[in-house]
Amino acid sequence: METILQRLTELNEVYDAILVGKDGLIVAGMLHSEDEEVVGAMSAAAFGSITSFTEQISNGETSHVVIETQKGSIQMEAAGDLILVVTTTGKGNMGRVRVEMKKACQQLGELVGSY
Numbered sequence: 001m002e003t004i005l006q007r008l009t010e011l012n013e014v015y016d017a018i019l020v021g022k023d024g025l026i027v028a029g030m031l032h033s034e035d036e037e038v039v040g041a042m043s044a045a046a047f048g049s050i051t052s053f054t055e056q057i058s059n060g061e062t063s064h065v066v067i068e069t070q071k072g073s074i075q076m077e078a079a080g081d082l083i084l085v086v087t088t089t090g091k092g093n094m095g096r097v098r099v100e101m102k103k104a105c106q107q108l109g110e111l112v113g114s115y
Contacts, residue, residue: 001028001111004104011100013092015072018085019108020044027082043085047076064098079105080112 001019005028008017018029024041033039051062067074072090075097076083084105088097 001108004107004111005029008086008100008104011092011097013088013094013097014086015089016085016087017104018043019079020083020085022048022081022083031087039085043074043076044083047078047083064101075101077101077105079108082108082112084108 005017005019008014016029016031016033018031018036018040019027020040020043021027022044024037024044026036026040030036031039046067047062047065050065054060054062061078063078065076068090072088073094075086075088077086078084084101086097086101088094
């Protein structure tokens with residue numbers, strides 16, 4: 001798991017990459033923040049709220065969320081029972097980040113499925 005996340009952080013556009021459970025606990029990865037546990041919990045809560053919203057309006061299950069900020073973006077991608085959370089610089093090719101996140105989620109799914 002760490003290798004997959006490391007590959008994401010090697011992209012110029014990516015600052016952090018973590019994998020969190022839907023309960024908010026960090027499964028893998030590290031942040032540049034001292035409040036890793038808080039970030040994990042808030043990421044899971046945000047993704048869960050958005051998923052509830054999209055289901056409530058009959059728009060289906062949430063697969064990807066982007067939150068744009070003044071300093072970049074926070075992107076979250078469903079990875080089975082986990083959530084891949086990536087913080088970006090907001091500069092560069094965000095499409096590339098999205099493609100690499102999808103690849104990472106597929107690899108993580110295969111890895112978790114092999115246990």
